[in-house]
Amino acid sequence: MVYCAENYKQQLLDLGAVEAVPLSTLVSFRVGGPAALLLCPKGEEELLSALNLCEQGHIPVALLGNGTNVLPGDEPFLGLVISLTGFREAPVFQGNRVMVPASASLTALAKQSVRRGYMGLERLCGIPGTVGGAVAMNAGAYGGEIKDTLVRVRLYRDGTFSWEDARLADMGYRKSPYCWPKALVTAVELQLQPDDGTAQATMESCMLKRKEKQPLHLPSAGSTFKRPEGHFAGALIEGCGLKGFSIGGAQVSPKHAGFLVNAGGATAADVHALMAYVRQTVFNETGIRLEPEVKGMEEVTCIF
Ligand SMILES: Cc1cc2nc3c(=O)[nH]c(=O)nc-3n(C[C@H](O)[C@H](O)[C@H](O)COP(=O)(O)OP(=O)(O)OC[C@H]3O[C@@H](n4cnc5c(N)ncnc54)[C@H](O)[C@@H]3O)c2cc1C
Known part of the structure; x- marks a missing residue:
């Protein structure tokens, strides 16, 4: 074709x-x-x-x-x-503000800002995406979200790039107006706070929780489904007896049922089939519809 x-x-x-x-x-x-x-x-x-x-x-x-x-x-x-x-650019710190290219690693930035004596990103350490991806998804963990620090975004629009104040009111749980194909972020400005002495310990405890609770040794996209209002996707899936259930190489993690993992040799079709099975089972047993947090290729594609 x-x-x-x-x-x-x-x-x-x-x-x-x-x-x-x-x-x-x-x-x-x-x-x-x-x-x-x-x-x-x-x-x-x-x-x-x-x-x-x-x-x-x-x-x-x-x-x-x-x-x-x-x-x-x-x-x-x-x-x-x-x-x-x-x-190629690196983050530029100016006092407690930092300008960061969208391509920077969020975890590396969190560690760097704590080393420099700032807090605001320590709970996000361990999220394996870029800063641009974090803003697009409004990534968050352990009570923190990237939006808590966001001041300005640099966007591609009509053939050019310009800075805009962040539209924080339009950002919510895994939702932002800055996700391709609606927007393309090339850099962001974040406002951090002076460390009150707890940042390093908070960062370490968040990282430890990830290691203890999440199947980080296997390929995944983190939580496969969004958190339904008033519930946790992992608890609902576990409650349906699906921990460890697999289709082909795709498996509901025995460690954390909210993570679907590639346990070895999975195809995308295996993962899609497992997602569909999990959603149907949870709906049949609880009446709750799980919505995917992961995005399919069609959702991340723009045809001009
Ligand atoms: C082990 C593991 C743990 C995870 N834990 C968490 C967690 O605790 N909290 C959490 O929120 N997420 C978590 N995630 C999910 C994921 O890491 C986040 O959503 C992350 O922010 C995605 O960033 P990315 O750079 O990988 O973006 P991608 O996955 O590459 O893209 C995600 C979306 O953002 C768009 N996008 C990417 N960059 C830009 C840009 N510059 N401008 C506009 N749109 C863009 C893409 O088109 C796509 O729609 C986890 C994933 C894994 C594998």
Whole structure:
């Protein structure tokens, strides 16, 4: 199937795109078919050139951060995957404000800010995504959310990049107005607080809880389902006797039922089938509908 005229493809290759990259190498679930093209832009200029070419050539664009909340399919993705993990700039601290490229690791930033004597991100340490992905998803853990620190976002809009004050009122549980294809974040400004002496201990205790409770030794996308109002997805799934249940290589983690894991050799179809089975069983037994937190390829793709 033709997804892109040869001249556009060649120009994307000239920009540094590579062909036929398995999506399984780009997402933490370690499943997924091949992407026709992958580009990891090193900065806004390269990103802009790629987006312009895709717009002119009507080439589908999927945007990934670190791929830790995305579940692709097994079929080929016929378009360009942009992985925002390769910007060259480093975070810049100015007093208790920090400007961070979207591609920065959230966990590395949390550790760096604690080392510098600031708090605000210590509860988010251990979330394995980028800062851009965290803002897109309004990532959160142990009572903290990225929105608590967000001041401004740098967005791509109509062929250019500009800073905007963060629309905090539109951000909520795993929801923000900054998620592709609605928006593309290239940098953020965060406001931290001076450490009151508890940041390091809080960070260590959050990391320990993750290690004790989560199946971090197996590929997954973290919590597969959102927390339904008044409940925990993991407790509902466990209550239905599904801990350890598997389809093909996909398994409901015996350690934490809220995590569906790739226990070895899973296909995307296995994970999708297990998700559907878990949702149906929980609905039949409790009347509660679990909504996926992980995003499918179609949700992270824009066709200009
Ligand atoms: C072991 C494990 C533990 C986890 N624990 C937590 C947790 O405690 N709390 C939590 O909230 N999440 C958790 N997650 C899920 C995931 O890490 C977060 O949602 C994270 O913020 C996703 O970041 P990412 O860079 O990997 O984004 P991706 O997964 O690559 O993308 C997620 C979405 O954001 C969009 N996106 C990515 N970057 C940008 C950008 N720059 N501009 C606009 N849109 C963008 C993508 O198109 C996609 O729609 C966990 C995942 C794993 C594997």
